[in-house]
Amino acid sequence: MFYLFLFLLGFGLAVSGGVTIVAYSNFLPAGLGWIDYFIFLKGRPECYFLPIGFILMAIAIYRYPNTH
Numbered sequence: 001m002f003y004l005f006l007f008l009l010g011f012g013l014a015v016s017g018g019v020t021i022v023a024y025s026n027f028l029p030a031g032l033g034w035i036d037y038f039i040f041l042k043g044r045p046e047c048y049f050l051p052i053g054f055i056l057m058a059i060a061i062y063r064y065p066n067t068h
Contacts, residue, residue: 007060014053020046 021041028037041047 003060003064007057007064010053010056010058010060012053013049014057017047017050017053020044021050 024041024044024047025037027040028034032040
């Protein structure tokens with residue numbers, strides 16, 4: 001049950017971070033360059049939810065007990 005919760009928590013964080021990154025990509029047509037965009041993302045803490053969520057999901061999948 002813990003691994004299911006860990007997976008769902010990671011999934012929620014990954015979705016939240018991914019949506020945030022996509023939403024911030026609207027700055028690109030406004031004249032912001034790619035380098036400036038990535039520098040901006042580096043300073044936003046909610047953008048770190050995407051890799052943290054992937055890591056939590058990977059841990060949950062890897063550590064889930066295999067009872068065949």
